Amino acid sequence: MSEQHNRQVVEALWRAFDAFEFDAAGDLLHDAFICEWPQSGERIRGRDNFVAVNTYYPGRWRVSVQKLVASGNDVVTECLLRCDDQTVTAVSFFTLHEGHIIRLREYFPDPMEAQPWRAQWVERL
Numbered sequence: 001m002s003e004q005h006n007r008q009v010v011e012a013l014w015r016a017f018d019a020f021e022f023d024a025a026g027d028l029l030h031d032a033f034i035c036e037w038p039q040s041g042e043r044i045r046g047r048d049n050f051v052a053v054n055t056y057y058p059g060r061w062r063v064s065v066q067k068l069v070a071s072g073n074d075v076v077t078e079c080l081l082r083c084d085d086q087t088v089t090a091v092s093f094f095t096l097h098e099g100h101i102i103r104l105r106e107y108f109p110d111p112m113e114a115q116p117w118r119a120q121w122v123e124r125l
Helices: 004-019 024-028 047-055
Strands: 029-037 042-044 062-071 075-085 086-097 101-109
Touching: 004 024, 004 062, 004 075, 004 086, 004 101, 024 047, 029 047, 029 086, 042 047
Parallel strands: 029 101
Antiparallel strands: 029 042, 062 075, 075 086, 086 101
């Protein structure tokens, strides 16, 4: 599939997540889909398990794609996930095969305090 198609598949996945339509998101996954969350040491194997984890995840999270980069069969996104007064950043690495997402590796970095020693060289966001 083309790089443009791969980009569109990932965009459609995030739209489905934002609409809380996880079955529609599941339709975009390959039969051999695997998701890895290295920070928690978890692997989700299979479309049905991924759909279930997200369906039962607490809260109604909204998704805002901040950046999307596509190269061949790989797509990377940075998203803001919001629920009530909580905002989380997700950095997601997708690999597509046969027009579907076959692999997803995601990181959810925690915010951290800026180090005072470098204040003279940086500005706050």
